[in-house]
Structure formats: structure tokens, C-alpha cells
Amino acid sequence: MSDKPVVTRFAPSPTGTLHIGGARTALFNWLFARGRGGKFLLRIEDTDRARSTPEATAAIYAGLKWLGLDWDGDATSQFEGAARHAAVAHEMLARGHAYKCFATQDEIQAFRDAARGEGRSTLYQSPWRDVAPADHPDAPYVIRVKAPKSGETVIMDQVQGRVVWKNDQLDDMICLRSDGTPTYMLAVVVDDHDMGVTHVIRGDDHLANAARQTLVYNAMGWDVPVWAHIPLIHGPDGKKMSKRHGATGVEEYQALGYPAAGMRNYLTRLGWSHGDDEFFSDEQARDWFNLGSIGKSPSRFDTKKLENICGQHMAVADDAALVAEITTFLAATGREKLSDDQNAGLTRAMYCLKERSKTLPQLIDKAYFILTDRPIEPDEKSARSLETVSRGMLKELTPHLQTVSWGRDTLETVVAEFALAHDTKLGKIAQPLRAALAGRTVSPSVFDMMLVLGRDETLARLGDVQG
RNA sequence: GGCCCGUUCGUCUAUCGGUUAGGACAUCUGGUUUUCAACCAGGAAAGAGGGGUUCAACUCCCCUACGGGCUACCA
Numbered sequence: 415m416s417d418k419p420v421v422t423r424f425a426p427s428p429t430g431t432l433h434i435g436g437a438r439t440a441l442f443n444w445l446f447a448r449g450r451g452g453k454f455l456l457r458i459e460d461t462d463r464a465r466s467t468p469e470a471t472a473a474i475y476a477g478l479k480w481l482g483l484d485w486d487g488d489a490t491s492q493f494e495g496a497a498r499h500a501a502v503a504h505e506m507l508a509r510g511h512a513y514k515c516f517a518t519q520d521e522i523q524a525f526r527d528a529a530r531g532e533g534r535s536t537l538y539q540s541p542w543r544d545v546a547p548a549d550h551p552d553a554p555y556v557i558r559v560k561a562p563k564s565g566e567t568v569i570m571d572q573v574q575g576r577v578v579w580k581n582d583q584l585d586d587m588i589c590l591r592s593d594g595t596p597t598y599m600l601a602v603v604v605d606d607h608d609m610g611v612t613h614v615i616r617g618d619d620h621l622a623n624a625a626r627q628t629l630v631y632n633a634m635g636w637d638v639p640v641w642a643h644i645p646l647i648h649g650p651d652g653k654k655m656s657k658r659h660g661a662t663g664v665e666e667y668q669a670l671g672y673p674a675a676g677m678r679n680y681l682t683r684l685g686w687s688h689g690d691d692e693f694f695s696d697e698q699a700r701d702w703f704n705l706g707s708i709g710k711s712p713s714r715f716d717t718k719k720l721e722n723i724c725g726q727h728m729a730v731a732d733d734a735a736l737v738a739e740i741t742t743f744l745a746a747t748g749r750e751k752l753s754d755d756q757n758a759g760l761t762r763a764m765y766c767l768k769e770r771s772k773t774l775p776q777l778i779d780k781a782y783f784i785l786t787d788r789p790i791e792p793d794e795k796s797a798r799s800l801e802t803v804s805r806g807m808l809k810e811l812t813p814h815l816q817t818v819s820w821g822r823d824t825l826e827t828v829v830a831e832f833a834l835a836h837d838t839k840l841g842k843i844a845q846p847l848r849a850a851l852a853g854r855t856v857s858p859s860v861f862d863m864m865l866v867l868g869r870d871e872t873l874a875r876l877g878d879v880q881g
Numbered sequence: 882g883g884c885c886c887g888u889u890c891g892u893c894u895a896u897c898g899g900u901u902a903g904g905a906c907a908u909c910u911g912g913u914u915u916u917c918a919a920c921c922a923g924g925a926a927a928g929a930g931g932g933g934u935u936c937a938a939c940u941c942c943c944c945u946a947c948g949g950g951c952u953a954c955c956a
Contacts, residue, residue, distance in 0.1 A: 426956095429956080461955090492956095533882065533883090535882090535883060574887095579885075584884095585952085587953095590954090591954040597953090598956045619950055620950090643886090645887075646949080650892080680893095684893070687894055690894080690903075690904045692905050692906085709894080711948095712949070716907085721906090725918080848916065852916095856917045858916095859915065859916090860915065
């Protein structure tokens, strides 16, 4: 069983956007499969017709695509397998591992109320469990599994270890509803089995379900998959991540401009470790990822660390890839796309932009000088460094720039000597230069801007502010 | 209520019976600097509490506290 090719799956229910916790679950499944030459499948758990929406399904696809988590084959719909699920329920019935229960929901509710009132277990004990078919009424029924009354059910979990339940704690859960539709508990097992899933990696809110689902595997005589129940991601206050904490959906992080590579790295490291390694490539993540190094306790989401990791990824990213990522970012956030000239400029400037930004918006902000055309309209802050004295200095500096050879070293030398000759600090001349070139107080180095802009454009911008 | 899971610096984590309990982010102090980012040097910062087991426990066992999950004809 361990030498079978790995098959993992991500099985979200389409009732909202792709939650950050779901994204990490998907990521772990993807990493595990991709690192072992296995398959990563996507199944949409849409059996709850009332809550499932096509928009949510689209959001899940979009979120996974943004994160770069590609799945094998087409995504499947759980709902479409309803007939197959029902057939399995009836097969369990035929095998004597399930039974028809004619209890009404009112009867069950009354049982639970009474049980709770008396402090007994609220697990429903159906009176129909051992009733012969000949004595069945002609009435609506559900199909329940026959949970063993004694002994125990053991889950060997790659993250949680060995977890044991006394069988009398397991209820005869419903597999087929009275309207003939399958419940989630049945459908997951059938689908995972039919899809050949070898490793079920999911949130630990499903840990207890694993025991109940084992009943179905056993009833059908199917191999139980390898389990790995991973702890949930919490907000900064340790509570389950929710809207109160700010962004919860991956599309929000995309809109905030976190690069996907940084997001993957951060999410991978959240709850999983490989010694002291914090910053790594996708390739390393795939090679290193394993189930045994997943932590057992929930981890808190830390935006500061996310930013730090993202900054490191941007700094080493390929220039063209970053330009492409910015293009999709602008499109995804409904902003105007860049012109060919702007794209070319951005590409030329990328070397000095990427190492000073942690998010895409920060990078775009610093790229202002290359994305804007003359005449530059200085913002309020930068305008302050363009008073009379500064303008005079720029005017004096200009001739020097007309003749110098246009290279980083020579430019630095010229400006430094100019500052020295005027008995002033480099900063005193750099700020007005920055204001003239970028119209902002924050930008790349003035020398980098001059190089990227070129001599003509630089001189033109300097001329613009000299009045 | 019942069952199950968890608990190392503020945060993410390393450690898998013997360490001055390590790293990273954040934070603080210096330095560098042309703004931002970065960089260099240094500081502060942790084993929830209580019992065991052991020559030795963060590490194994038990109890308590706290946090979380499940307990649906939801997924």
C-alpha cells in the first residue's frame, strides 16, 4: 500500500471563497503529491445544493490558480456521483452492514432531548437496527451504517499519531437520506475510494469523522487511506481565523499584492518545518515536504512574517516574471493595464525595484518614476525639497551631467564631487534630484533612476523643475 | 454534558532523555546610508501549573488549567 503511486485530493465545498486555511490544505496536498510524482485531484463537494454556488466554485479555481496549485485532470463534482453513492449504501444494506431506519426527525429530536436531560449520551440508538425487513413499514427511511457495539476503532494518523475511539462512542450515522441523496460522510469515502486517493490530508476538524468514515471503509472491505489531519490556522489572537481578523480569503491576499511564491512559502512553513529553513523555493518545498514534520498545534497567521518572506521572494524573482505578475495583479484588481512603453520601462527598472519592495503595490509605487510621463507633478512632500536653493544647485549640476559618461560609477562620482565642491552632503543634493526625477520622496536610488531614465530624459526632467 | 486533539521567546518554529534550549519574523540599542528597502554589530525574550518515572525530563506517564474540534437527514 505504501508503494502505490501517491494520490491526494483537495475537496472544498463551494459555499464561499477559498479560505486561507483551505488554501494551505490544498498546498500541503499538492506539495505531497508533486514531491512524489503523484497526482493531485480536485473534487468539489457540492452535495449541499442549497449552499453550493457556481460563483464559489469559480472562486476556488481562481484561488488555486493564483497560488499556482495545478490539479490533475478535470475537477469532479461530488453531486454528480449521487447515484453511485446511493448504490454503495444499498450494497452495505445487502451485506448486512447497514439498515433502514424509519425513525422520524421528531422522534430523534425527542430522544436527544430526553438523553440530554438525563445526562446520558446523545448518540441516537435507533430501534430499527435489528428489525427484520418483513416488519418494515411502508414509509420513508434513511440508511444508517451499523457501527460495532464493542471494541474500538483506531486511526493511525501521520500528524496526530494513534487515535482511539471506543466503538460505543460511534453512532450509526446516516449514509443515505430519506430523499435518497447521500450524506457527506458516505460520499467522501466512496469518492476517495473510487478516485484512488491514497493519502487524505485535511483539516483536523475532520479527525473525528475519520473514525466514523472508517466504518464505511470496513463495511465495504476497502483499504483505508493514510490519514493526515492538520491543525487549523488561527488568527493573531489564537481564535479561529475569521473576518474579524481581516483578510481570510486568498483572493484578498492576491488583491493586497502578495506575490504567489511568497504566499506559498509562508503557508508551507506555517505548521510545517524543515529544520531552521524559512526561505525556500518551490522545488525545495516539494523535495522536503513530508507529513511527519507537520506540527500538531494550530498556528497563528502573522502578516509581518508573510511580508518578510514575500520581500525575499521578490528580491530573487526573475524580472520578466515579476512584470508578468504585476500585469495579472493589475487585471485582477481591476486597474488599468500598462502600455508597452511602461512595460519596457518597468522591465529596465526592475533590478532596482524588486529588492526594495515586499508587495506588488509597494513595487508599483516605487516604479512611479518610470511609469509617469513628463512633466512630473511633484507631490506635496517632494515639492518642499525643490525650493530656490535646491533648484539653483540642480541648475548648476545639469551641465556636468550633459558630458559625463552615463554609468553608475561616473554618475556617483560626478554628483559626489559636486556636493563636495558645494560643501554639502550628498543627501542635500540627492533629495532635490529625487524630487525632480520621481516627484516623490520615496523612490529607488537617484543613480539607478538616472540610469534607467537615460541621459535625455534625466536632463529633461531636471530642466522641468528649473522653471 | 460526552468523545477527541493541542499547549517551547509576542509570533512561526528547532530539539525527538543529558544543549549556556537554537533559528527566523517582530521589537529594542548602536553603526552604515541618498529616501524607501536593505545591510552590519549587539540586547531583551520561552518549555501552562502540579505530581510521578529516571542518575538525568521541554522531551515519557498521570492530574489540573486553558485553547480547539466533533457530537446534524451541513460539509
